[in-house]
Amino acid sequence: MLDVALLGVLEDGPQHGYELRKLLKSRFGNLTNVSFGSIYPALSRLERGGAVETVEGAAPVALSPPTGSLTGERAAMRARRRTGTRGRRSRKVYRITPAGRQLFLAMLTDTSPDDARSFLLRLSLARYMDPATRLALLERRRGQLAQHRSELPADDEPGRDPYAQSVAEHIKDGVDRDIAWLDRLIEAERSLGGAAGSDRRPSRRSA
Amino acid sequence: MLDVALLGVLEDGPQHGYELRKLLKSRFGNLTNVSFGSIYPALSRLERGGAVETVEGAAPVALSPPTGSLTGERAAMRARRRTGTRGRRSRKVYRITPAGRQLFLAMLTDTSPDDARSFLLRLSLARYMDPATRLALLERRRGQLAQHRSELPADDEPGRDPYAQSVAEHIKDGVDRDIAWLDRLIEAERSLGGAAGSDRRPSRRSA
DNA sequence: GTCATCATGTAAGCCGTTACATGATTGC
């Protein structure tokens, strides 16, 4: 789960751990709400596995708009100066390798049942899938949710107090909402899939 | 999280581990989707801590309607026969103790920020709280969600593809829905709290 | 010179899982 998120961000360009965490948060929100104690070991692991490699002379891709904090920008300038000839302990910039790209796609494509989090994360990265995989992902999830929904206790459970009842209903409504959303996505995917299916791997950000 | 769920079920009467798992599932659904490898150690831990004790001669409370599977009923009869004089390795029936009841209330009342799951679980058990605690729980959660919502990335994130965009929107709508739900509950709680606040600890199941 | 921020890493622990081991009871 964390690995696929990291690789997904690294598809946009080389980056270092500290920054990756911010990017994960801004791109996936709570889906990958992850601490440094997870990130750094994960990067080491990916490097040992050959999915990423450290870049020696290169600076990471800049965040598109300089709308951020002044301190951040100044820090970046410093870092850039420093990174040009990084002799000391400093940033460790990682780049995804061809093997890593393959691993990334395999992870996106794999068909084991996923929970809400991992599904949403993968759907967030659905632009890297081919249309058939994408549709399969959506339909698989739809099936899981329908199954789950059917296993929910009926409304007429005896002896349920109003609080438990309200929670159960809220959860059920949430599942229904998720299913309806998936139906819309599947619909869109189907009508769009009939047309040209040629815009995978869209252009890098135009900034 | 598991402990409070177990104690919550044991408030309805003594029960053994195997059955507790089913009860957890039927009462809390996916909120406590827990395996035996968690349940048994948890019960041992609670017993060591004095929150529950094993009942020697007593059978667990029966499940209200005999609508279940025939095999289940037959098994229960067997078990009942057996449990009357349990000399061999058989069921281990736990009962909540006064200390456990105290611990249970403390867990329900504690004010550390909780995630979606633990909040919903506690709200499911809200009938055991006094009205003020209940209201505080709802308002605290509402605050957390509002905070979380405000930290969500804006809709106009540049370079977001439609999939990531759709996921982000769906998540945001979900948070809004949760907040609206909480607002309704808070409203109900307030108007109800003005009236008599006397129906805590409702009667045991009438079956 | 000290504080905040950036930056990387390790270690311990929490909370759950799956897999495995054991055993009683009953139906067939």
Add this chain to the structure above:
DNA sequence: GCAATCATGTAACGGCTTACATGATGAC
């Protein structure tokens, strides 16, 4: 006898967290 179900328990492992340790750099 054998399979299925009920019933309890242990061991190993997974993925994450917090806490801690280290260090560079520039602001004030």
